[in-house]
Amino acid sequence: MEFTEEQLKRYSRHIILPEVGGKGQKKISEAKVLLVGAGGLGCPVGYYLAAAGVGTIAIVDNDKVELSNLQRQIAHSVKTLDMHKADSAKQTFEALNPDVNVIAVKERLHSKNILALFKDYDIIVDGTDNFPTRYLINDACVMLKKPLVSGAILRFEGQVTTILPGDGPCYRCLFEEPPPAGLVPSCQEAGVLGVLPGVIGALQATEVLKLIIGKGKPLKGNLLIYDALGVNFRKVKIPKNEDCPICGKNPSIKELTDLSEEYCSI
Amino acid sequence: MEDIKIDKKLDIRGQVCPYTLVRSKLGVESIEVGQVIEILLDYPEAADSIPKAMLNYGHSVLKVEKINPGEWIVQVRKEVED
Ligand SMILES: [Zn+2]
Numbered sequence: 283m284e285f286t287e288e289q290l291k292r293y294s295r296h297i298i299l300p301e302v303g304g305k306g307q308k309k310i311s312e313a314k315v316l317l318v319g320a321g322g323l324g325c326p327v328g329y330y331l332a333a334a335g336v337g338t339i340a341i342v343d344n345d346k347v348e349l350s351n352l353q354r355q356i357a358h359s360v361k362t363l364d365m366h367k368a369d370s371a372k373q374t375f376e377a378l379n380p381d382v383n384v385i386a387v388k389e390r391l392h393s394k395n396i397l398a399l400f401k402d403y404d405i406i407v408d409g410t411d412n413f414p415t416r417y418l419i420n421d422a423c424v425m426l427k428k429p430l431v432s433g434a435i436l437r438f439e440g441q442v443t444t445i446l447p448g449d450g451p452c453y454r455c456l457f458e459e460p461p462p463a464g465l466v467p468s469c470q471e472a473g474v475l476g477v478l479p480g481v482i483g484a485l486q487a488t489e490v491l492k493l494i495i496g497k498g499k500p501l502k503g504n505l506l507i508y509d510a511l512g513v514n515f516r517k518v519k520i521p522k523n524e525d526c527p528i529c530g531k532n533p534s535i536k537e538l539t540d541l542s543e544e545y546c547s548i
Numbered sequence: 549m550e551d552i553k554i555d556k557k558l559d560i561r562g563q564v565c566p567y568t569l570v571r572s573k574l575g576v577e578s579i580e581v582g583q584v585i586e587i588l589l590d591y592p593e594a595a596d597s598i599p600k601a602m603l604n605y606g607h608s609v610l611k612v613e614k615i616n617p618g619e620w621i622v623q624v625r626k627e628v629e630d
Contacts, residue, residue, distance in 0.1 A: 285574075294570045300605055303630050304574045 289381065293335055306495040307335065311381065313494045314338040316403040318391060318419055320367035321345075322474065323409030323433045325357035326483030327490070332375035332382045334491055339375065340385040342399060343367045354476035391415060393538035396422045405490055408432040409483065413460035414541035420445065420453035421538055424529045429500075431489045433482045435474055438510040440482035443501055443520065444489050447529060450502035455523035455530075460541060478510055552610055552623060555583035561590040561619065568594035569601055572622075576607060577630045584610065587622045595620040 285293070285304070296302040296310070313336050317324045320343040331339055345367050347358040355367075362370035368386035375384050389395060391410075396418060400406055406428050408419045416432070423430040423445060430445040432453065445452050485506065492498045504517045527534045558575040560568055568591050575585050587598065599609040599622055606628040614620050 290567065290570055294566050297570050298566060298573055298601075300630075304577045305630050 289335075292379070292381075296334070301497040302495055306497070309494050309496075310335050310491065311337045313405070314340075314403045315405045315407060315490055316340040316342065316400060317407045317409060318342050318415070319409035319411075320355070320357065320371040321351070321409060321411070322354045322435060322479030323411070323483045323486065324367075324407070325355045325371065326480050327407050327409060327433075327487045328371055328375055328384075329357055329378065330484060330487035331490060332379045332384070334487075335379060335381050336490075336494070337381075338383045338385065338403075340387055340399075340403060341368045341371050342387040342389060342391055343371075344388055344390040354474065354479050356480070391418065393418060393540045396538065397426060400426055400428055403428065405493055406430045407486055407490060409479075409486070411435060416453065417460050418538060418540065421528050421535060423447060424452050425538070429493055431486045431493075433479075433486045435478050435482050437473055438475055438478065440478050440508045440510075442482055442485045442489065442506045442508075443504060444493070446500060446502045451520045451522040452526060452529040454528050455526045456505070456520045458523075458527055475510060478508075481508060481510070552584055554586045554623070555579055556585045557588065558585055559588045560594075561588060563589070563594075564591050565593060565597070568598060572598050572602070572624075573605070576602070576605070576624060576626050579626050581626050581629060584623055584625045587624065588615075588619065589622065590619050592618070595622070598622050599624075 293307045296307050297304050315331055315336050317328050320341045328339055346364050347362050347367055347370050351358055357371040357374040366388045368388050372384040372386045375382060400422055406423050408416060408430060410416060411434050424447045427447045433442050489501055493500060503520055505520055507516050524530050556579050560571045563571060568589055572587050579585055599612050602609055602624045608625040608627055610623040610625055612622050
């Protein structure tokens with residue numbers, strides 16, 4: 283890859299890494315990553331991927347920026363209040379790195395549009411944190427055989443996993459069905475320390491970059507759980523379920539459906 | 549005098565750290581394993597750091613020579629894929 287003078291400077295700390303180099307940086311610049319959500323997780327993931335020079339970043343989010351988001355959603359600001367989060371994040375990421383093509387998709391993700399939205403991207407990042415969408419994204423990624431880097435946060439705890447369809451377990455291998463809405467914390471209970479999505483989002487962005495350059499081992503078959511109060515990182519093995527309704531031997535889920543239950547999203 | 553076949557020459561005079569290393573790394577990426585690149589540089593610290601870095605990347609340093617006051621050549625044989 284021929285780098286411009288500017289790119290040579292911008293990516294110098296990548297290029298000198300043996301695991302990245304000019305070749306890895308070229309892969310990064312050719313990569314197409316889709317982020318679901320420009321919220322707590324999507325902001326840091328997109329921020330770091332834009333800084334790294336990921337060529338195309340799509341952001342799917344239909345919400346608008348509210349003041350209560352700014353405690354943790356660092357791509358937005360008081361200047362972008364009421365703007366679509368996808369547009370606000372696009373503005374921020376492109377200001378950081380004009381090499382990056384950011385595509386703002388101001389749509390709500392559902393069973394009818396998800397496959398068409400995902401199909402042109404190399405890697406999908408889940409930053410939604412609501413169960414119906416998490417399962418929908420998992421199922422779509424399994425069907426399309428797309429790598430999925432999933433993150434979740436609540437209060438002082440977060441988790442990350444990488445799902446490589448056909449090579450390890452999926453989200454439904456762990457829990458076949460989403461928990462009933464009553465068991466999920468209500469909005470009042472669903473506080474989150476503002477910095478927590480930064481930690482988890484940075485881990486997700488790291489997984490994405492490792493997948494792009496093809497170095498290191500992906501966090502597949504494991505859930506990495508971070509406990510901020512106890513300062514613990516622990517990895518929990520997720521076994522592959524041969525009877526998984528979506529990625530098992532005889533999948534019972536043949537087409538995508540929407541769950542209508544109301545959950546509170548972070 | 550040994551006779552080393554040079555496959556590529558790279559002039560990075562005028563470049564300072566870390567771009568001396570960035571350009572040398574890209575130079576090595578552009579040749580095949582077994583080929584030799586000769587890097588011409590004038591940043592004093594790089595005469596020391598580039599050979600060290602190349603050894604760390606797993607390549608061989610065949611020669612480091614001061615050819616003029618303030619100018620060095622470093623010959624590197626690529627030993628491993630990038
Ligand atoms: Zn599964």
